Structures are given as C-alpha cells and as structure tokens.
Amino acid sequence: MGDLVAHTEQAAGEFDTAATSSVTSAEGRVHLPGDVHMWVMVLGDLTIFGAYFIIFMVFRARNPQEFLASEQHLNINIGVLNTLVLLASSWFIARSVQAARADDHARALRLTYFGGLCGVGFIAIKAYEWSAKITQGYTISSNDFFMFYYMLTGVHLFHVSLGLLILGITVRELRNPRRRRPFMVEAGATYWHMVDLLWIVIFALVYVMR
Amino acid sequence: MSSTVSTDSSPTAGTVDPARPPRAGKRDVWLVFWIVPAFYTAFGVIFFALARVMPPPRPDVTVDQMVHFFHAHALTIKIGFGVLVLIVGGAGISNGIVVYHMKRMTVGSVMAYIYLGSMSVGALPGCLLVAFSFLTAVYRPGRDPQILAMLYDLGLLSYVGSLGCFSTAYFAFAVAILYDKNEIFPKWLAYVNVWQIVTEVLTVAIFVSKAGPFAWNGVNSFWLGTVIFGVWLVCVIVFLKKANELQPADEPPLD
Amino acid sequence: MTTTAARTTTYAWIVLSAITIVSWWLAPGHAHGATAVASVPITVAVIVLAFIKGRLIIQYFMEVRTAPRWLKLFTDTWLTILWAGVLAIYLY
Numbered sequence: 001m002g003d004l005v006a007h008t009e010q011a012a013g014e015f016d017t018a019a020t021s022s023v024t025s026a027e028g029r030v031h032l033p034g035d036v037h038m039w040v041m042v043l044g045d046l047t048i049f050g051a052y053f054i055i056f057m058v059f060r061a062r063n064p065q066e067f068l069a070s071e072q073h074l075n076i077n078i079g080v081l082n083t084l085v086l087l088a089s090s091w092f093i094a095r096s097v098q099a100a101r102a103d104d105h106a107r108a109l110r111l112t113y114f115g116g117l118c119g120v121g122f123i124a125i126k127a128y129e130w131s132a133k134i135t136q137g138y139t140i141s142s143n144d145f146f147m148f149y150y151m152l153t154g155v156h157l158f159h160v161s162l163g164l165l166i167l168g169i170t171v172r173e174l175r176n177p178r179r180r181r182p183f184m185v186e187a188g189a190t191y192w193h194m195v196d197l198l199w200i201v202i203f204a205l206v207y208v209m210r
Numbered sequence: 211m212s213s214t215v216s217t218d219s220s221p222t223a224g225t226v227d228p229a230r231p232p233r234a235g236k237r238d239v240w241l242v243f244w245i246v247p248a249f250y251t252a253f254g255v256i257f258f259a260l261a262r263v264m265p266p267p268r269p270d271v272t273v274d275q276m277v278h279f280f281h282a283h284a285l286t287i288k289i290g291f292g293v294l295v296l297i298v299g300g301a302g303i304s305n306g307i308v309v310y311h312m313k314r315m316t317v318g319s320v321m322a323y324i325y326l327g328s329m330s331v332g333a334l335p336g337c338l339l340v341a342f343s344f345l346t347a348v349y350r351p352g353r354d355p356q357i358l359a360m361l362y363d364l365g366l367l368s369y370v371g372s373l374g375c376f377s378t379a380y381f382a383f384a385v386a387i388l389y390d391k392n393e394i395f396p397k398w399l400a401y402v403n404v405w406q407i408v409t410e411v412l413t414v415a416i417f418v419s420k421a422g423p424f425a426w427n428g429v430n431s432f433w434l435g436t437v438i439f440g441v442w443l444v445c446v447i448v449f450l451k452k453a454n455e456l457q458p459a460d461e462p463p464l465d
Numbered sequence: 466m467t468t469t470a471a472r473t474t475t476y477a478w479i480v481l482s483a484i485t486i487v488s489w490w491l492a493p494g495h496a497h498g499a500t501a502v503a504s505v506p507i508t509v510a511v512i513v514l515a516f517i518k519g520r521l522i523i524q525y526f527m528e529v530r531t532a533p534r535w536l537k538l539f540t541d542t543w544l545t546i547l548w549a550g551v552l553a554i555y556l557y
Contacts, residue, residue, distance in 0.1 A: 056548070080485055190527055197523065204511050
C-alpha cells in the first residue's frame with residue numbers, strides 16, 4: 001500500500017491534461033483558462049447558486065417589507081469592506097496568473113499569497129459581522145430574511161474556505177520547479193473568481209437592493 | 211499498492227480503436243455493479259411511493275396531523291421500510307464497488323477507506339433511522355400521539371438533515387478523482403461531489419426551521435438537494451459502468 | 466505577459482471597486498435610524514450595476530473575453546437570466 005503523500009509526489013505529473021487548451025494565452029487568441037473540468041465546476045455551481053438566488057427573490061417578494069426592514073440591520077460598511085477585500089483578492093490572483101505566464105514564478109507566488117491573505121481577511125470580517133449580529137439578537141431563526149442571510153453567506157463562506165484550499169494547491173504548484181503548469185494556476189484562479197462573482201450577487205441582493 | 215492500469219489487454223491489440231476500447235471488465239464486478247441501479251430503483255420506490263418520505267410530510271403541522279399521517283400510510287410504511295431493512299445491504303454494495311474502483315487509482319487506498327468508513331457510518335443516521343422510527347410509530351396502533359410526533363420529527367430530521375460523514379466521503383472521493391493518474395473516473399465528477407457537499411451545508415438549517423425554503427420539506431433543503439443527489443447518483447452509476455468496461459479482464463487482483 | 470493585460474486587469478478592478486463604493490450610498494443599511502423605503506429606481510440601478518460588475522469579473526478576471534464562444538454564451542446567458550429573473554420577480 002502506498003501512502004497518499006508518496007503517490008501524489010510521485011504523480012508530479014498530472015491532473016488530467018487531455019482536456020486542456022494547448023494555447024498559452026496571448027492577445028487575440030482564443031484560450032480556455034484552466035481546464036474544462038474546472039469550468040464544469042464553475043458553471044454548475046453558478047447554476048445551482050442561480051437557483052438559490054431566484055428562490056431568495058421569490059421569498060422576498062412574499063414579504064418585501066419584512067425583508068427590507070431586516071436588511072437595514074445589516075452593517076453596510078462591513079458589506080462594502082468585504083466586497084472590496086474580495087475584489088482586491090481577485091485582482092491579486094488575476095495578476096498572479098499573468099506573472100505565472102511570464103514565468104515570473106516568485107512574483108506569482110507572492111501575489112497568490114496576498115490573494116489568499118485577502119481571503120482570510122474576508123473570513124475574519126465575516127466572522128466578526130456574524131458575531132456582531134448574533135450579539136444584537138439577529139440569529140438564523142429571527143426571520144426568513146436572516147435565515148437566508150446566514151445560509152447564503154454561510155455556504156459562500158464554505159466556498160471561500162474551499163478556495164483557500166485550492167489556492168494552497170496553486171502555491172504548491174508554483175513552488176515546485178518541476179510543476180508550474182499554467183493550466184493549474186489558471187484553474188485555481190478561475191475558481192477563486194467565481195467565489196468573488198457569487199459574493200457580488202449576494203452583496204447586491206442581500207445588502208443593497210431595496 | 212496500486213498499479214497503473216495497463217492499456218493493452220488484448221492479444222490482438224493492434225486492431226483496437228483507442229476511442230472505443232472493447233467492453234471488458236470482470237464478471238464478478240459486473241454482477242456487483244448491476245445491483246447498484248437495482249438497489250437505488252427499489253430505494254426510490256420505497257421512499258417515494260411507499261414510505262411517503264419523499265417528498266416529506268410537513269414539519270409545520272399539528273400533532274393530530276402527524277398521527278393521521280402514520281395512520282393513513284401505516285400499511286405502505288410497513289411494506290416499504292420492511293423491505294428496506296432487508297435490502298439495505300445494497301447501500302453497502304454500492305459503497306463497496308466505488309471503493310473497489312477507487313483502489314485502482316494511483317492515489318493509493320486511503321481516500322477509498324475514508325469513503326468507505328464515512329458512508330458506512332452515515333447509513334444509520336442518514337437512511338435507517340427514518341425506517342426504524344416510522345416502523346416503530348406504526349407498530350402499535352393507539353400509541354401516544356406525543357410519542358408519534360417525536361418519531362415523526364426524529365425520522366425526518368435525521369433523513370433530510372445534514373450529515374458530515376457524507377460530506378467527508380464526497381470530499382475524499384473528489385480528492386481521489388482529481389489526483390488519480392489512472393483516470394478511473396472523469397475529473398469533473400470530483401466537482402459533482404463538491405456540489406453534494408454544498409447541499410449538505412445548505413441542509414443544516416432544517417434543524418431550526420419549521421416552514422419555508424429551509425425546512426425539511428423546503429425547496430432549498432429538500433428539493434434542490436434531491437435534484438442534485440439525483441444528478442450525482444446517475445453520474446456515479448454511469449461512470450461506475452464505464453470504469454467496469456474499461457477495466458481489463460485480466461487486471462491482477464487488488465491488494 | 467505584456468503590461469497591457471496588467472493595466473486592463475487593474476482598470477477592471479478599479480471600476481469594480483468604484484461601483485462597490487457607489488453601492489454604499491444606495492444601500493438601505495445606513496439610513497441612520499430612518500426607515501428605508503423601497504425604491505424601484507434604486508433597485509433597478511443596483512441590478513444593472515451588479516450585472517455590470519458580474520460581467521467585468523467574468524470577462525476580465527476570468528478571461529472569458531478571450532475564451533471560446535460557448536463559454537461567452539453560457540456566462541452571458543447566466544448573467545442575463547439571473548438578473549432579468551431578479552428584476553422580474555421584484556417588479557411583479
């Protein structure tokens with residue numbers, strides 16, 4: 001029996017590369033970042049979340065005054081801060097992909113760390129926000145709005161955590177001169193941007209709209 | 211121990227079209243495989259038509275209504291869940307054949323054992339508890355309504371509710387698929403497992419919700435979760451079949 | 466990678482952040498005690514801005530701008546169905 005570490009080290013080869021685009025990015029050429037499998041994940045996840053968002057709107061429409069009144073109790077400053085932090089993290093990650101393509105792996109690594117740090121910051125801010133709300137008496141059972149609030153931001157938080165794990169895999173990829181496969185860095189970035197994208201929707205629906 | 215799958219199993223390999231490898235696989239594994247869709251079909255009939263657990267009856271009802279539910283469906287509950295406790299080994303078989311193919315991956319066996327252990331632990335709270343609760347509820351007519359109400363809640367909370375053991379199994383499965391160089395399963399199947407974890411996370415709210423989308427009969431907790439589970443199950447069965455087909459009949463036995 | 470790509474990415478990020486800060490004004494959460502009132506124009510603005518932000522992330526960060534057509538189609542369709550759906554339910 002091998003153990004997982006030995007085998008994955010030995011598999012310094014691949015995730016399945018059969019489905020990846022062989023074109024490295026250059027302006028004007030069509031290129032699928034990452035690999036098709038990660039896009040199955042992203043597009044499927046967007047579809048599932050899309051359903052959750054529409055369902056949120058349906059329940060909001062049944063009780064718009066209660067939802068609006070409850071929404072007011074959210075701290076918009078924290079909401080904006082969280083959004084800016086996640087946008088910044090996406091910027092770092094997007095730039096890290098560009099650095100990796102230019103073979104500047106030290107820079108790509110640094111930028112990935114910064115992106116991940118922003119992700120950790122997002123989680124910390126969210127934890128603070130939740131504890132503040134709970135202390136003020138707004139719990140998951142308070143009403144429908146708050147149940148949606150905690151559940152949507154909670155399942156998003158799960159995605160952020162998974163994203164940090166994936167960024168960790170990107171770091172591992174970048175640190176090893178025998179790897180540094182562009183499609184791996186791109187795939188991790190694609191997932192991370194999806195996390196950002198989902199938050200943009202949550203922010204609009206739960207914090208801002210009226 | 212795991213070995214890289216040999217791609218050339220036939221003596222007349224020169225005529226093999228790599229895009230359409232000949233149907234292969236081992237006879238005993240095929241036998242086991244066909245039990246999987248058979249079991250889940252029976253499972254569907256039991257849970258949807260007989261036990262009336264899918265879709266579940268509402269949580270926001272009175273004790274009298276819960277009592278009425280058990281009276282109205284006592285016969286089909288006894289038949290359905292009575293059969294289930296006999297055939298529930300099919301779940302073990304389904305887990306077993308997945309583990310069998312996971313052990314053929316290059317990542318070694320530890321993820322397979324996590325899958326096996328986690329899914330096995332989950333079988334009682336996740337599937338059998340509702341069977342035993344409901345069978346107990348309909349066992350003696352005239353049981354105290356408060357006790358019937360408790361069995362109603364216990365059964366449905368345990369069945370629909372989140373279970374971290376399943377999430378762990380899905381996670382192990384996903385990791386194994388992504389790191390497997392033998393390509394036993396397609397990489398995107400790993401992400402279908404991640405969606406399953408998402409639905410488990412979403413379902414945790416049923417323990418504090420009595421009505422609405424997050425209750426155990428709600429659109430988020432139950433309906434979306436069931437749809438995604440259906441997708442997962444179909445994909446796993448289809449790709450178990452493919453894994454069987456692509457396995458050379460003369461592949462040496464696993465450790 | 467040329468600096469054009471870097472600049473484009475940074476511009477996208479700046480626009481995204483600016484729109485976010487604008488949202489701060491639109492949100493009901495800082496009405497300082499006064500009860501927020503539903504507002505169709507504000508919500509329509511929020512929806513349009515969210516659509517734009519989403520598309521910026523998809524096209525520039527996720528690089529769908531230079532991706533195969535099926536991906537452009539899927540993501541644009543997703544954005545459209547989502548926000549049109551949100552708007553329709555809101556207005557209903």
